[in-house]
Amino acid sequence: MNGSSEGDVVVPGDVVRLTGVKGKVVLGPGLARTGEGVHATKCGVLRKGGNNIFYVDSRQKKYVPAKGECVLGVVTNARGDMFKVDIGSSDEASVSYLAFENATKKNRPLVNVGDVLFGRLLVASKDMEPELVCVDSHGKKGRLGVLPDGGFLFTCSLNLVRKLLRPECPLLEALGKQLAFELVVGLNGRVWLRTGSVRETLLVADAVLAYQHLQPHQVQHAVDQLIYQLSSS
Amino acid sequence: MPRPLLHSLLSLILNQLTRVLHAVCSVYKQNFLAMNSNSSNGTHSDDKEECSVRPILCELGVITRPDGSAILTQGHTVVMSAVYGPSEVRMQRLQVDRAYVETVFRPKAGVPNTSDRLRETIIRDTCETAMIATLYPRTTISVILQEMEDSGGLLACSINASCLALMDSGVSMKFLFAAVTCGVTEDDLIIVDPDADKLKECKASLTFAFDSINKNVIASYTSGTFPVQTYNNGLEKCRQASDFLFDFYRDIVRKYASTL
């Protein structure tokens, strides 16, 4: 057995050959080191990211928290010093009331149960409860924080999220040329969307969900149809 | 909706579904036979016949709510499977170093009995061996199996369906696993993957689950009386047949890989 290399279809137990890399290699999700070699632990396509990161792109719906990832969550408990946020993992994440921009002991951030929060995972370990922050290391919120009212939150599979977040995503490019919308994508399989009207929101959400099963060349056609539906109403 | 009505409705839908699947099955079988004849040049034609499994069909992600699901038909045996997790765990089931794996096997009609319990433990232990449960401490992973139709090899089909659902769920695994049943006739001949009619004529049946790396035995379940030599022969035949299942798994992944 020669082992699989980048772009190959792998199943758990396959030996993976990391080719064309010098220096340190980072094993991402779906890969594990066993003794001498590297094995796949998930079914999917072996991919290589920047900085020699190798991972397996696989079908998955359940989110397992990983440090540094930006996720969308719904606040379930906003009492006390720690807010509880449901991010779709087995444990609820917690977020301190001080982890917001300009928050001090006197100046508590305005967070209510049911709010949608976009945060970065500060702590994510299999043995600990995940912890979110809504500021970067300079105390600036950037794009993180409580999302405004009027948005629509829906869930999708994790590989669709990765597909949406690729540097050039044909769907978002094509949609962006025709419509104005705000889209927040959490790596935990949640998407937040806001457009001008309810109808537009639902159509865009449908398009995003359908993107899961689309090949790149089918995207333009799907978007054209969507615009046609919108204009015909 | 009352329960009996739901059952009858479900079985009605399933009958239709299996009928459609069988139409596709026959096409698949032809492909499979063609494939088999390509690969087994050196063997006797009789051997080839014995080592082939019934036509297989499968669809991943058939139900939307679970984190992974699959429906698998092997011949006329149909099993639907679902995986939830890793999700929250009940306090009494909590394990600090690994995930708690639970299996629920639902028969086609009636409530589960003790032989279903035995089946559950075999499926659970097999899944637990293949999963890397230590990656998900303090969580539960539930594997749920629903028998749709049993026409021989139900345990093997259930084990394979659970593997497919786990593949769909993205739970990390050390290897894939596949189970094959074989029947032992009165003259100690082996029939690989027999259907219900052939199984009735057999004096014993052996079911083995293999891992995808070394094709070693993960699970073994037998019924009936048989000599040691026959057991070893059956094991070898089933192991050869498991190759087909592993190829089948890989083909499924290849099919959906283009949309990833």
Place this chain on the structure above:
Amino acid sequence: MSVHIKTIHPMKYMRDFLARNIRPDGRKLSEVRPTAINVGSISTADGSALVKIGNTVVICGIKAELTVPNAENPNEGFVIPNVELPPLCSPQFKSGPPGETAQVSSQFLADILVNSKCVDLQSLCIMPDKLAWVLYCDLICLDHDGSVLDACVAALVSALCTVTLPEVKFDAITKNKTVELEKRRPLTLTCFPFASTFATFDENSILADPSEEEESLCSGTISIVTSGDSLYSVHKPGGCQLSENRLSECISKAQKRSLTLRGMVEKSMESIKS
């Protein structure tokens, strides 16, 4: 000191022992614990046996009752095994309805009886479609210290050996049953199946007759039921993968052990006769 290592690193503790081909209790890897079989220990039962394997103790009592045969098999009687794992035997069991382990063990015994056909069910029939014996075999585990299935099978088989059934006269017209308690005939077994459990540790060590402690540390068990030549069950519910050679090794060991156990049963049968 070793007690501390055992609590902190149970796996390493075990591994260190196995690396020197010895187990924490001083046995060799393939050595079984001392076994004792006592038959006819319950005088009020129609058949009984007590089996001790190491610390594991299982007692089996058999009660014979008269019943109507099943319409599907009108000339067959019944043997119904039931395993009870009371909270007494181990902290892992709670009182209440039988748990998963107990149910699975009962089913396993029932499967063995069907597979091996060791009791000729037709011999339990008195009058086809009218009257037959049903043998209720109650197995109670008194001490749960590993390899309970082995002890259960041995207890069941040796208890079945001691069963004597009184002669019954049945009048098909008047439906009168007369049981002659004095005239008893023994039940004959066609074969003597015995189970041997092995535990797999770290893929390359196989421990015969594991204790509870070893079972909990090991990654899986395999139970082989045989009467010496024929196999009645090779039950391996998952766990560590085994190669074919290892499997054959286990089978041949199980075959040897079943012959030893059979000898023990025969010896204790003679002792009650004399």
